[in-house]
Amino acid sequence: MSPSTVLGYAAPAPGQPLEPFTYQAPDLEDQEIRVSVTHCGVCFTDIHAIDDHFGVFSFPLLPGHEIVGRVTETGKAASGHEVGDLVGIGWQGRCCGGCEWCEAEQEHLCQEIPSCGTWTPYGGFASEVVVDGRFAYPLPAGMAAETAAVLMCAGIAVYPPLRLFATGPSCRVGIVGIGGLGHLAIQFAHALGADVTALSSSPGKEVEARRFGADHFVVSTDREAMAGIEYGFDLLICTAHGGIDWGTLLMSLRRTGRLVLVAFSPVHLEAAGGDGGAGPLVDLIAHELSITGSFLGSRADMREMLGFAQEHGITPQVESMPMSRVNDAIRLVRENRARYRVVLVNE
Numbered sequence: 001m002s003p004s005t006v007l008g009y010a011a012p013a014p015g016q017p018l019e020p021f022t023y024q025a026p027d028l029e030d031q032e033i034r035v036s037v038t039h040c041g042v043c044f045t046d047i048h049a050i051d052d053h054f055g056v057f058s059f060p061l062l063p064g065h066e067i068v069g070r071v072t073e074t075g076k077a078a079s080g081h082e083v084g085d086l087v088g089i090g091w092q093g094r095c096c097g098g099c100e101w102c103e104a105e106q107e108h109l110c111q112e113i114p115s116c117g118t119w120t121p122y123g124g125f126a127s128e129v130v131v132d133g134r135f136a137y138p139l140p141a142g143m144a145a146e147t148a149a150v151l152m153c154a155g156i157a158v159y160p161p162l163r164l165f166a167t168g169p170s171c172r173v174g175i176v177g178i179g180g181l182g183h184l185a186i187q188f189a190h191a192l193g194a195d196v197t198a199l200s201s202s203p204g205k206e207v208e209a210r211r212f213g214a215d216h217f218v219v220s221t222d223r224e225a226m227a228g229i230e231y232g233f234d235l236l237i238c239t240a241h242g243g244i245d246w247g248t249l250l251m252s253l254r255r256t257g258r259l260v261l262v263a264f265s266p267v268h269l270e271a272a273g274g275d276g277g278a279g280p281l282v283d284l285i286a287h288e289l290s291i292t293g294s295f296l297g298s299r300a301d302m303r304e305m306l307g308f309a310q311e312h313g314i315t316p317q318v319e320s321m322p323m324s325r326v327n328d329a330i331r332l333v334r335e336n337r338a339r340y341r342v343v344l345v346n347e
C-alpha cells in the first residue's frame with residue numbers, strides 16, 4: 001500500500017456490512033486539512049446512512065463522523081491548524097460558503113447540507129479524513145480523545161436546544177431515550193441546573209440515569225406512570241429512534257412547553273384522543289405548545305459545547321473497540337445494546 005492510499009471500511013450497497021475499502025488520498029483544496037484518524041464514534045446516523053434511510057448518498061459509502069485525530073497536512077489557506085494538532089470533527093465537514101445561512105455563520109443550516117457531510121466523499125471509519133479546516137475543532141486541554149469524539153456529534157446534537165430552552169432550576173426537563181445522546185443530554189441538563197427526568201422504555205437504566213444526573217426516572221411505556229406526569233415538563237428532548245407514543249409525550253408538557261426532536265424518528269399525531277376526546281393536536285393549539293427540530297449546531301455552538309463539557313466534567317460512557325471490529329460496533333448500536341457509545345480506535 002503506498003503512503004497515499006487510505007484504508008477504511010465501506011458499505012458496498014445499502015444495508016450491507018462494511019468491508020475493507022481503499023481509495024487514493026485526494027490532494028488538499030486550499031482551506032482543507034488532512035487528519036490521521038485515531039478515534040471515531042459510531043452514531044445511529046451512520047446506520048441510517050448505511051441503510052440509505054435518507055436516499056441522498058452514493059455507494060460504496062464510507063461512514064463515520066465522530067472523529068478525533070492529528071493534523072498531518074494543511075492547505076494553503078487553512079489557518080488556525082498546525083501539523084500535529086489534535087482536533088475533533090463532527091458530521092459537518094464543509095459548507096457551500098455562499099448561501100444566506102453560511103454568510104450568517106449558521107453553516108449547519110447550509111442550503112447544500114446533504115453534500116456537506118464529513119463522509120462526503122469518505123468518512124472517519126478510516127485511517128485518515130480530509131475536511132475544511134473550519135470544521136475541525138481543537139480539543140480542550142486534557143480532554144480524553146474518546147470523550148471528544150462522542151461530543152462531536154452526540155454532544156452537539158443535544159447541547160444547543162438545552163442551552164436555549166433549559167433556563168434555570170425551575171425548568172422541568174424530560175430526556176426521552178437514554179442512549180448515546182440521552183445520557184449526555186441528562187448530564188448537560190443537570191449541569192445547566194434544570195430539574196431532570198429521564199424517560200426510558202428500559203427500567204434497568206434507572207440507576208445509571210440517576211448517576212448521570214437525572215432527578216427522576218419514568219418508564220415511558222408505563223401508562224400509569226406517564227399519566228402521573230401529565231402537564232409536568234417545560235421541555236422535552238426526544239433522542240429516541242422509535243417506540244414513542246407522541247400523544248402521551250405531548251400531554252406531558254405544561255402550557256407553552258416545547259418538544260425538541262434531535263433524532264430522525266417519524267412523528268405520528270392523531271387529531272383526536274383514543275377515547276374520541278380532545279387529542280394531542282388540540283393540546284398543541286390550546287396549550288400553545290411547540291415542536292421544534294434541532295440539527296448539529298453552529299461552529300460557535302461547537303466551541304461553546306466543548307468548553308462547557310470540559311468545565312462541568314461531562315463525560316460520555318464509552319466502550320472502545322478496534323476499528324477492525326466496525327461491524328460488531330454497528331451491530332451493538334443497531335440493536336440498542338451500546339452502553340452508551342461505541343468508539344472505534346485505530347491501532
Ligand SMILES: [Zn+2]
Pocket residue numbers: 043044045046065091153154
Ligand atoms: Zn452522528
Ligand SMILES: [Zn+2]
Pocket residue numbers: 095096097098099100101102107109110111112
Ligand atoms: Zn451554504
